[in-house]
Amino acid sequence: MDTTLVIRAKDVHMEFPVKNGPSVVALERINLEVPKGQLTALIGPDGAGKTTFMRLLCGLLDKTSGELDVLGLDVEAHSQEVQNLLSYMPQKFGLYEDLSVAENMNLYADLHGIPMGERPERFQKLLEMTGLSEFTSRLAGKLSGGMKQKLGLACTLVRSPDLLILDEPTVGVDPLSRRELWAILKHLVHDEHLSVFVSTAYMDEAAMCEKVYIMNHGRFLGQGTPAELSAIASGRCFEVKPLPGVAMRVLQSFLLADSRITDAVPSNGAVRFITTEPNLEIAWLVKQGMTPVPVEERLEDSFMILLKDDEQELAASSLVIFADSETETAVEIEESQVPKSDTDMPQLDYLHLTGQTIADDAPIDIEVENLVKQFGDFTAVANTSFQVRQGEVFGLLGPNGAGKTTTFRMLCGLLPSTSGVLNVAGVNLRHARTQARANIGYVAQKFSLYDTLTVYENLRFFGGAYGLYGDALERRIYEIMDEFGLTDKKDEDTSQLPGGYKQRLSMAAGLIHCPKILFLDEPTSGIDPLARRNFWQQITRLSAQGTTIIITTHFMDEAEYCDRFMIQDKGRLLILGSPADIREQVQLPKADMNEIFIEIVERARDKGAM
Template sequence: MTEWVVQAEKLDKLFDDKQGKVHALKDIDFRAEKGKMTALIGPDGAGKTTTMRLICGLMDPTGGSLQVLGLDSVAGAEEIQSRISYMPQKFGLYEDLTIQENLDLYADLHGIPQDTRKGRFAKLLDMTGLAPFTGRLAGKLSGGMKQKLGLACTLVRSPDLLILDEPTVGVDPLSRDELWIIIKQMVREENLSVIVCTAYMNEAAMCDHVYVLNLGQMLFEGTPQELSQVAAGKCFEVDPPEELPYRVLQGSLLDDTEQIIDAVPESGTVRYIAARPGDPIPTLERWSLRPRAVDPRLEDGFMILLHQAADLEKTRIPLAPLDKIPPRPAQNEVSIEVKDLVKKFGDFTAVSHTSFQVHKGEVFGLLGPNGAGKTTTFRMLCGLIPATGGKLSVAGENLRTARTEARAKIGYVSQKFALYTKLSVLENLQFYGGMYGLPRKKLQERIRTVLEEFQLTGTESHNAGDLPGGYKQRLSMACALLQEPEILFLDEPTSGIDPLARRMFWREITDLSCKGTTIIITTHFMEESEYCDRIMIQDHGKMLIIGSTDEIREKLHKPGANMDAMFIDIVNQSRARGEGAAK
């Protein structure tokens, strides 16, 4: 007989906001089996985190029933919380405490007996690879190491149910791979029951059962294989013509809204989902391209469900059609020149003698594991921190002598939402326009333009902090583009954003690059590197490789390899040679 750790029937959750009562969840049925991994996926605002918090007893349902570990989620909330472990998106590590002190603190909070701690800590530290660093302050750890420590602190006791709310958001592929090895080992060794919310579809595919949630309603429940079969017979791949960037072919396919459900660059091709297989597709006819049928994946089924549920006319931003091959950026003038760049913090070298160029209209990706030096490189390019040595020229300005002039030519979108949450959409735009020194008449004109371009018209009076994640991203982009910068810096802009929103975002980036804007981007979604003209992978402050994804595949003799696998291979081979290791 199946034993359930969670059973929800007709579950409702209502919230009050300025517009009245809003259904965060409506008539949800959800079950999680003991000893299994259950995934909960869906776009921003779907109700995933609300579901997690209800299961944890952190809030009460408005209607329906919810049983957790055989207990009513309201009447038994205190006992439920004593038997589960919950790792939220932002796990509360104490950065001024060491790794060992954090473990001790969480063991104290959970009342773990002293005689069981030594063995438990040893197991967790060995599994996470943190054993050599127990005396290091948590604030000095890389992002991947922080996530591992967060998981270890969550597991200081062996819970009856482990709940993970996007545990790998903002974490590089190497660290994500290591985290999932740990999770699967705990499931295997301790018969651990896991509910995980994730933005990575390949992580959902590792689970035993998958639920798809959208706007508070359940769209699907079944196995990963059953979700994949939603897209059976509709998936194809096509090779772009020579000189056509993957992102332009992908964007052009997305513009064929009647024929195409989804399109994404992948492993040296462009993969797409046809609404009606066999119907002519304008983009394929324009460039005389011949598609090949491919097997469906979980993500394909997920995208079909979202496409069916979404009001795409409200989510798509009208852009110029991509119907011609743009000039190769390598033929354009140099926008950024880096020669022998060095950055030291005391005795620590964060960036070591790096050199490269970026051309006007190029999309250039800075990739690397957490703690590899890419963020430091990125901040030097933006003029946010000075270089210790070397030459750095941005938009024709020397950053040593003309940092202010260079900043006037660049836009910047940070990983974390950095606008003023208590100000309205319009007030944020007015503030940033003033910061850029735009004359009043020009600013009013630009505000009207970006509100229309990013479909923010009608949200002017809404507080920025109240916007859904996708709209916050649009507002960040709108503010960064007010001054029409020559170069746009994007620091992990799609971190934690669902696949549908990521597709729309990259269609906007493709449009900007075709207009001549230079884009510098960091990302932990390795498939997004396929959108870039070139990428650079760093580790331990050193450049490991640079080139287009096709050039890197050719250099590694791995035609058709996906970028996740190539990234892990490049970093691991470098570390094996002793060239870099995240310390």
């Protein structure tokens, strides 16, 4: 028994039996050792096996073969003892929304047999640490997303565990709340010497851990300190600013088309890209007046390199397709326009044609003037005004509880406004919500799919709900399945789909009636960087075709994809503009969007407190 390790896995293998078919391999003979008293991260794409491994650690599943010790105990032989020593916070932590903060904590203390005499001191410490001391009587259902996550962590820690296991604890949480949660975790590790094993979709969070494991298809692709893993990308990372009038997401698409580019993503007002070899020059960029600048490598760069190297991507079309290995369509560009070498440059006219900033004279698809929404004495949205033009990608951002979901629901016609002007697709929503909805596609924050129906059946249902029928509906179903790479999954129950496929099916359902405007409510929440890259390629294609996109997100780097975005807090509009405009307004030209978001919100809150 090695008491210096909290987790030891040797050749751990896990298969799930499938009725009338071969077993599915979830974990393929993995090995790892996690030392005591440190913060360790597990990262990987959807379906990589992260949650399966965590459930094995907690004794909630039995492995197929191999050795697995947690806190010096064989998990399978001593599952109850292991569960008594650790605390586990799954992705969907079971808070009771009709109970108060204090009642939830007492309930979990009852479940763990915490004596009444020990609770006051323990609860006070947890409430102070999570910033919930002033909210003990508030119902859990009335808390913001970030506060719910902090309450979930407090309930998980009502007893003092030897090991804390967290499965994506910051999904759907804004940057301010994420910062607070990670400050708590670092305090627990460094001041209370707790061992924490955490999975996360955020690479900046993984970079704060002492050691990181990267997983894909049930195997470890790499492991080491963040610095050791980041070094994989050494000499391969660059940034380039697009030409004036060209959207970053379009330049990103051209870079991804070059076979010498491993990855490209908008970042810090430019497009950050990774070459397949160190110090590789992409001369066609320079010839068009865009000079790449070397930048320091980071963990996310290496994550993408390892993931792309592990995936077998095939181009099986007369069109070049930008996609991950799971998807068969994204942004499509004619073969002749794609750079394959420095002598075969993309056509500059095409870049301007499809990627220019939305013109000031483009038709207005959404007009909001002095929009107000009140719930009794509470003002959720206060005098908000903005416009969105056809083909624009417009971001609606803010902390948990800022009023953005309320704004979003009013724009979709799902919630009536208290006062103000709200026109969508030329229709006044105060007088003709049903008429306006015919031009709207909506993808909810939590996928609005029917788990007991197949992919085909879901699309047939949503198509019928939007007024399609007969041969037209049938043709559209097969078009949209092909467009989103769902044809091979046509007869699978939705409940069995990985998260990335569910997201695609939700997008397909929202677009089946070819709406003018698409509303996306945190569509990338909880999905990995590779799936998010693919998602934004789909958005780029839709925007180029003239679809207007309104999106909310807690990944602040995604604001870089937007033509314009707004940030609101406590129901009030704080700032509105393009990424470049907002950088100039806050005078932070080189900051990333997380820093800018936090700066804007904290400035406004400090001003309001004066």
